[in-house]
Amino acid sequence: MALKKVVPASNRIEASPGQVLSPIFKPLFKRSVANILQVVQKIFPHAQLVLKEDRQQDHLNPILQDDMFDSDDDASLVSGDEFKDGMPDGPEKKLLCFSRSAFCEPTSCWPRLLIVGKEGYGQVSYVAPAVLHALEKFPVHTLDLSVLLTNVAPPEEICRQLIRNAQKTAPSIIYVPDIHLWWDNAGPALKLTFLTLLRNIPAFSPVLLLATSDVRHSELPEEIQKLFNKEFGEACNIELPGRAERAAFFEDLILNQVAKPPVKKRVDQTLEVLPVAPPAEPQKPQEEEVGMLEEEEEDTLRELRIFLRDITHRLATDRHLREFAKPVDPQKVPDCATRIKEPMDLSTVLTQIDSRQYLTAGDYLKDIDLICNNALEYYPDQRSTDRHRAYVLQDTAYSMVRNEMYTVWTTL
Template identity: 55%
Template sequence: MKIGATLADVDPMQIDCSVRFDGVGGLSDHISALKEMVVFPLLYPEVFERFKIQPPRGCLFYGPPGTGKTLVARALANECSQGERRIAFFMRKGADCLSKWAGESERQLRLLFDQAYQMRPSIIFFDEIDGLAPVRSSEQDQIHSSIVSTLLALMDGLDSRGEIVVIGATNRLDSIDPALRRPGRFDREFLFSLPNQEARKEIFKIHTRDWTPKPLDMFLEELAEKCVGYCGADIKSLCAEAALCALRRRYPQIYKSSEKLQIDVASIRITAKDFAMAMQKTVPASQRAVASPGRALSSVSKPLLENTLARILQALQRVFPHAEFALQKDQQPDSVNHVLRNDTVDSDEESPSIFEEKPTHKMPSREKEKFLSFSRNAYYQPTSCRPRFLLVGEPGYGQASHLAPAVIHALEKFPVYALDLPVLFVTATSPEETCAQLMREAQRTAPSIIYIPHIHLWWEAVGATLKATFTTLLHNIPAFAPVLLLATSDVCHADLPTETDGSIYFRQ
């Protein structure tokens, strides 16, 4: 017990106790799923006991840095330790379990799980798990392979794991061993993408709710619209930098004095100019960690292209009907996911019983009637066959530099996967592997967008193997899957290569 206690952060003072679920913005779906995994089995154990089911015991957080992966884990630990119920929280970084002695790393993992089992219910959070459990291959050394095997056995071995929830966080999903990504180990995977405009506004409200006076709601909405490509950590830093700009503007003399001066804190008022100055000093995540092709029309090009952009978005709604839900301003946060649900699930009609019951005279015969019906309703679930959209114009007309980024910015609720030449040929992996990973991820996180700028140059530059890989993966996507292929070209549709026109079937 003494050895195991030194392997985990069980002291509540070592965890930020001020973080709660109400301090996490734009991640309501993730929080609801975590409550199902951790909180509900403690509050409503009779539900799981009646159906003899075991709730999910593992989840994997992945996404760009600064999008709230570690913050959600800390908030979960604090929420689960309120009132009479207490849950032990073990927070470890991936490299903390590594040791230079052979077998010591595996021993520390076993001690950690033993300690968590004795203090159950408990949560084990592995931050940067890709450093602890990388992909096992022939090039990997034997030490890491042994650690990964030990972790797999501890998470789903012969011994029961008990009431232990394991959470892993990483920003390199492809570096994790695939054996961890299955039910029983990491049951669920949560994508922490860059927040959209509504999520950014909610994050701004969280970081400014203790300000006196509070910022106007209209100002926060305009600020969220301008902060495209900012992650949650960027927004927090932006608010802090704006406060420092206001301090610098109100009391510039404190920077020249080495002694503490008497200042009036109430006289420091943050203005819109302070936020504008802070935005010039802050480098967003879209320019630092993950490249986001979405960008709103600039003030210079907006008078010239806003009417063209409106026509493009109107035509895009016919090709990709899910765009209509993303463009609605007064929609609920989960309305985009709502269009993917089946009518059978959302219907209020009573479905037939699937259990063995005694037959009655009033019960009609159901020998030929199907229990499961996955038919789509064209009104509630609009869809189209293989949605593809091509922006064509003369060189210099702005289809790739202004219009396509503006379209992606308008549809920022959907994850975007760019397949441009720098993404394919700059990474360490082969272009074919990068293309396959991005297209599989786009299909898994649908509705989503695959973006290829300058497709006429793209098709000429890539090799025959990559062309065959891309075409095969594109045809393997189900016909009615909500995956939009968006591309731009400087040559007209008739002058595109025959292979491109015949294999991609662009609509516009």
């Protein structure tokens, strides 16, 4: 018996769409909600037990007990003579007696109700949620297009599971908001499944079908009209608020809501000064990460050395820049050692590259600038050819480095 009551988490009922009327709109919809609840009590007698002020009377209704609907055992029909000696013990307790009280064990044949109103009358936004809130004791199963069409499972399977859960949790409510739109957008298979499942619900099963519509009952499709018998009061029209109701609405809105002074925020309240959180300690990289970083850095420096060697070789082999390829001969220029404090040439630059002295291209260009500045210092005459060649060396080296760097960046 306990296993029959277990419902998978994916198939459990959703939260009820019921919502109490807000104080602002209560004067407009209070009468409509009260009229609909009176109709609900007639076509769905179980609502009388929920709407009673004294809810302690619920224990008198054995139909509200779970085991009456979770059990698949068929009850037997007996006559009144078999109860003269009292109710038998054991499993024979679940016998139907035709002498029961209609109030304690209410029954109704296919309880259904359609709330009809023009578009903007509030049947979906206010009236139906207020009715469901008044019947909040009953589980509500919403059969909406968003539930059927946004799920992974086929909509027919979801519809079947929802109606099946409604029967298991009876007394319960199947809520179909905007049934006219639901019917227009549902496919033939879904429509057939929906109608077939409703017909298969036992006639006296306490499952209320509650729906709303912006279209009058006579203008709905024939299949929907047959679900709600207007002669039996199963189609309830929403009336426009009367003069007194509108006056109460605007009186509360203007005199009470608007006339209230705005709530002043307290600015004199001092906020608590919270201590500054200490900075997080840097995470130490693992040995594998350190090894990978060192390997990547070595590959990058190797590519840099190859790149700088190629540029230096092209500069040293240029016939216009040959005088910068090797150190200055002290026999030809004896005063160079006294005038130039830090000599530099392209062959020395190659030695620096091989000894891994350059970690960036900027370090390499600093030595190129040093070669150029030494030449400018040694040849102060602006018309000197060597001074001109120093400028050519500097501009060519910078241009080659930047062009190669731009080419590498754009190909990444």
